[in-house]
Amino acid sequence: MDKEMKVLSYDYRMDTVRMIMSGGGGHIGGDMSEMEILMQLYLKEMNISPENQNDPNRDYFILSKGHAVESFYTILGHKGFYDLEDAIARFSHFGSEFIGHPNNVIPGVEMNSGSLGHGLPVAVGLAIAAKMDKRPSRVYVLMGDGELAEGSVWEGAMSGHNYNLDNLCAIVDRNHLQISGNTEDVMKQDDQAQRWAAFGWNVIKCDGNDFDALEDAFAKARAHKGDPTVIIADTVKGKGSPIMENKAGWHHHLPNQEEYEQIMKDLEAGKEAAINE
Amino acid sequence: MNKIPNRKVICEVLMEKAKDDKDIVVLCSDSRGSASLAAFFDAYPEQSVEVGIAEQDLVGISAGLAKAGKKPFAASPASFLSTRSFEQAKVDVAYSNTNVKLIGISGGISYGALGMSHHSAQDIASMAAVPNMRVYLPSDRHQTRKLTEALLQDEKPAYIRIGRNPVEDVYTEDNCPFEMDKATVLKEGKDVLLVAAGEMVRPALDAANILEKEGISATVLDMYCVKPLDKESVIRYAQQAKVVLTVEEHSPFGGLGSMVSQVVGEHCPRKVKNIALPDSHVITGTSKEVFDYYGMNGEGIAKTAKEFLA
Numbered sequence: 001m002d003k004e005m006k007v008l009s010y011d012y013r014m015d016t017v018r019m020i021m022s023g024g025g026g027h028i029g030g031d032m033s034e035m036e037i038l039m040q041l042y043l044k045e046m047n048i049s050p051e052n053q054n055d056p057n058r059d060y061f062i063l064s065k066g067h068a069v070e071s072f073y074t075i076l077g078h079k080g081f082y083d084l085e086d087a088i089a090r091f092s093h094f095g096s097e098f099i100g101h102p103n104n105v106i107p108g109v110e111m112n113s114g115s116l117g118h119g120l121p122v123a124v125g126l127a128i129a130a131k132m133d134k135r136p137s138r139v140y141v142l143m144g145d146g147e148l149a150e151g152s153v154w155e156g157a158m159s160g161h162n163y164n165l166d167n168l169c170a171i172v173d174r175n176h177l178q179i180s181g182n183t184e185d186v187m188k189q190d191d192q193a194q195r196w197a198a199f200g201w202n203v204i205k206c207d208g209n210d211f212d213a214l215e216d217a218f219a220k221a222r223a224h225k226g227d228p229t230v231i232i233a234d235t236v237k238g239k240g241s242p243i244m245e246n247k248a249g250w251h252h253h254l255p256n257q258e259e260y261e262q263i264m265k266d267l268e269a270g271k272e273a274a275i276n277e
Numbered sequence: 278m279n280k281i282p283n284r285k286v287i288c289e290v291l292m293e294k295a296k297d298d299k300d301i302v303v304l305c306s307d308s309r310g311s312a313s314l315a316a317f318f319d320a321y322p323e324q325s326v327e328v329g330i331a332e333q334d335l336v337g338i339s340a341g342l343a344k345a346g347k348k349p350f351a352a353s354p355a356s357f358l359s360t361r362s363f364e365q366a367k368v369d370v371a372y373s374n375t376n377v378k379l380i381g382i383s384g385g386i387s388y389g390a391l392g393m394s395h396h397s398a399q400d401i402a403s404m405a406a407v408p409n410m411r412v413y414l415p416s417d418r419h420q421t422r423k424l425t426e427a428l429l430q431d432e433k434p435a436y437i438r439i440g441r442n443p444v445e446d447v448y449t450e451d452n453c454p455f456e457m458d459k460a461t462v463l464k465e466g467k468d469v470l471l472v473a474a475g476e477m478v479r480p481a482l483d484a485a486n487i488l489e490k491e492g493i494s495a496t497v498l499d500m501y502c503v504k505p506l507d508k509e510s511v512i513r514y515a516q517q518a519k520v521v522l523t524v525e526e527h528s529p530f531g532g533l534g535s536m537v538s539q540v541v542g543e544h545c546p547r548k549v550k551n552i553a554l555p556d557s558h559v560i561t562g563t564s565k566e567v568f569d570y571y572g573m574n575g576e577g578i579a580k581t582a583k584e585f586l587a
Contacts, residue, residue: 056345060345112368114368118337118364118368121334121338122340122341124334124341125338125339125343125345128341129346133346152334
């Protein structure tokens with residue numbers, strides 16, 4: 001695995017936790033599960049930077065699971081779209097533009113989200129526009145697994161297939177947990193791969209917390225022609241500290257001081273281990 | 278009697294402009310026929326997007342197209358567009374500030390006997406309550422043309438409601454004064470102010486003509502721009518009048534009547550009466566039968582105005 005990325009992932013997680021503590025709330029579980037997906041996209045896969053953010057040929061990203069915004073803000077900050085420490089200091093504070101769901105007055109944020117099930121249709125529109133204009137843009141949209149219960153997701157899935165949008169790549173953060181508990185207990189998902197395949201999508205499954213696996217998955221998605229691709233990325237909710245890993249209660253739990261210290265200790269230890277790997 | 282419905286005029290304008298503007302895109306949800314947009318789909322297949330019977334997808338895709346620089350016009354029955362995809366209109370269009378024009382076709386009670394599922398007597402209230410969403414109800418084919426041309430010039434979200442059937446002209450091709458977001462003054466008077474929008478403008482003008490014969494003078498404002506409401510004109514003409522009446526093909530709550538009442542109440546208190554559809558299932562019938570039944574025609578509006586003045 002890319003050692004540098006792995007080391008960075010701990011730094012980014014610590015920044016994300018600091019942002020949540022500063023704002024007095026956030027969706028920490030999903031932030032942690034999606035971290036490697038966002039990092040692989042923004043640091044390796046996508047053609048996007050502060051310099052080309054208005055270039056029509058850029059790649060587009062939509063965070064459809066908008067509640068897990070803190071890791072997104074962290075990555076955009078590191079990427080240079082704005083000053084990360086300023087974002088951390090003002091996150092969710094009075095009058096701040098850094099609110100608890102993506103806000104497209106902030107540089108780097110394409111669309112507002114927060115209501116689940118909206119991202120895929122919007123991504124379909126972006127991908128159709130790129131095809132119409134024969135632009136090289138690729139469009140990425142990240143959804144939660146609980147979000148897949150929204151009917152509008154499947155309207156988007158139908159149209160993505162209908163228009164053969166091979167410039168569109170959806171990623172499902174398959175952490176198996178949603179606010180009320182295990183996704184299979186709340187509303188059965190069975191085999192998501194079969195569902196997407198039945199809708200005509202190219203389906204790739206991978207370990208969503210592993211950079212090598214993600215790199216391979218995105219390369220395969222890029223190479224596939226004629227259909228949109230969905231990457232079902234198996235992840236661990238709350239990844240990075242045992243006190244929150246795979247626990248539904250940490251969907252939007254705000255760590256108390258003791259928990260915060262333990263999380264930061266665990267992340268520091270993880271970083272040390274990654275450095276010495 | 279005019280035979281061209283407003284929806285057909287929108288198609289004509291878009292077809293004229295699409296020739297030189299490849300960014301104009303029309304989207305339908307299995308509604309190209311009822312929207313009179315089949316001709317556009319035939320002439321410009323590469324600028325047309327069919328989404329099937331999926332209004333949420335319709336509006337979401339439109340927002341994505343707009344984000345990528347396109348000028349999408351999404352047409353779907355107002356009943357579905359303003360309810361099923363309301364959240365997409367709110368979040369993906371208004372809140373995200375994407376240049377999407379939502380065309381609610383067969384609005385109000387246009388679908389007549391098809392019943393309440395197909396009526397949209399709530400769309401002004403819902404759409405106008407969303408920040409950054411504008412709401413327009415053109416009154417006839419000539420104004421629809423001017424409005425569509427104006428909407429192509431801006432890059433902001435808007436909801437436009439039009440009816441299904443041809444409506445009698447209010448204007449002529451050569452005489453259709455139009456200023457964006459300014460009400461059109463059709464008649465000036467001292468006794469009554471009539472403020473109407475959409476298909477109710479013609480009956481309001483008819484009412485003013487009836488009243489005139491009986492010695493009562495009325496101002497008629499064509500408030501096609503329900504939001505942003507032309508407050509200035511409301512205040513100016515309400516100040517000249519003894520009473521104010523509003524007329525709209527909408528629920529009595531949250532529409533043109535409510536908005537005009539707010540302005541009049543705050544700036545120039547007068548008695549205000551809202552003529553609107555009832556807060557109940559609308560009686561079965563064609564638009565004309567329904568409007569006649571509820572007194573939403575020239576005679577009915579004139580009668581209500583006289584009683585209100587007395």
